[in-house]
Amino acid sequence: MKSDLDALMAQKNLDALLVFGNAEHNPPMTYLTGGGHVSAATLIKKRGETAVLFCNDMERDEAAKSGLTVRLYGEYPWQEMLKEADGDSALMSAMRLQRMFQDLSVSGRVGLYGFTDLSSHFAMLSHFQRLMPTIKLVGETRDNSIFMLAMETKDADEVARIRRMGAITTEVVGLTAAYLMERQVRADEVVLKENGSPLTIGDLKEKINLWLAERGASPTEGYILAIGRDAGVPHSQGNPTDEVKLGQTIVFDIYPQENGGGYFYDFT
Numbered sequence: 001m002k003s004d005l006d007a008l009m010a011q012k013n014l015d016a017l018l019v020f021g022n023a024e025h026n027p028p029m030t031y032l033t034g035g036g037h038v039s040a041a042t043l044i045k046k047r048g049e050t051a052v053l054f055c056n057d058m059e060r061d062e063a064a065k066s067g068l069t070v071r072l073y074g075e076y077p078w079q080e081m082l083k084e085a086d087g088d089s090a091l092m093s094a095m096r097l098q099r100m101f102q103d104l105s106v107s108g109r110v111g112l113y114g115f116t117d118l119s120s121h122f123a124m125l126s127h128f129q130r131l132m133p134t135i136k137l138v139g140e141t142r143d144n145s146i147f148m149l150a151m152e153t154k155d156a157d158e159v160a161r162i163r164r165m166g167a168i169t170t171e172v173v174g175l176t177a178a179y180l181m182e183r184q185v186r187a188d189e190v191v192l193k194e195n196g197s198p199l200t201i202g203d204l205k206e207k208i209n210l211w212l213a214e215r216g217a218s219p220t221e222g223y224i225l226a227i228g229r230d231a232g233v234p235h236s237q238g239n240p241t242d243e244v245k246l247g248q249t250i251v252f253d254i255y256p257q258e259n260g261g262g263y264f265y266d267f268t
Helices: 002-011 027-033 057-064 078-084 089-104 118-131 146-151 156-182 201-214 228-232
Strands: 016-021 041-046 052-055 069-072 109-113 136-138 224-227 250-253
Touching: 002 016, 002 146, 016 027, 027 041, 027 146, 041 089, 052 057, 057 069, 078 089, 089 118, 118 136, 156 201, 201 224, 224 228
Parallel strands: 016 109, 052 069, 109 136
Antiparallel strands: 016 041, 041 052, 224 250
């Protein structure tokens, strides 16, 4: 749980966490902010203190919904800093991060997280480490990440959100089964749509996508809906032009996500 983060930081000897990227579809950032329309953000959490979220000025109201302390990039005038960096945008970004760290009195070992562009951030962090040699940036493997350990347990709100996704997912599976059972079947055992044309895997996916959208969920990582030969191929997402026929095996593995990049529910 998020309430375990400070203890986990102490266990891993981390003085602060540094998270980059959007608040949506970015698990570490989504976990700490709750999601929302905040892009290219920087979050700094010192051990024993509330996280501080730095964001673009125009997204300040969206960032405030996180309940975190919000600071604006506008506090660090980029044109002046870019001039100081002789036009090097990576150096300018490193200088801005340096000032953020100085403003928050960050020191010591800092864990590095977030889904973002690797090349641009590598360039920026290379400059940053030269600017702040006393800061030790620490990377972690996914399975041993502080966030993975924190996420192993859930608070009541997280459990409620996962249960809601479970209800949505199983309802959509039920709608899919009901739709198939209601369809007319041609003499050659091809299942037909309402207009009498053959029902394909692609047609069925369009229905499923609509039902998910109506319930506030998204197939952000796709899903497996495969018939016949494809059903026997691991992780085949199916051929959209394949016709649905009686007597053929269908594998349906669906794992939708809350809109905005929150929790999933996996049902096969």
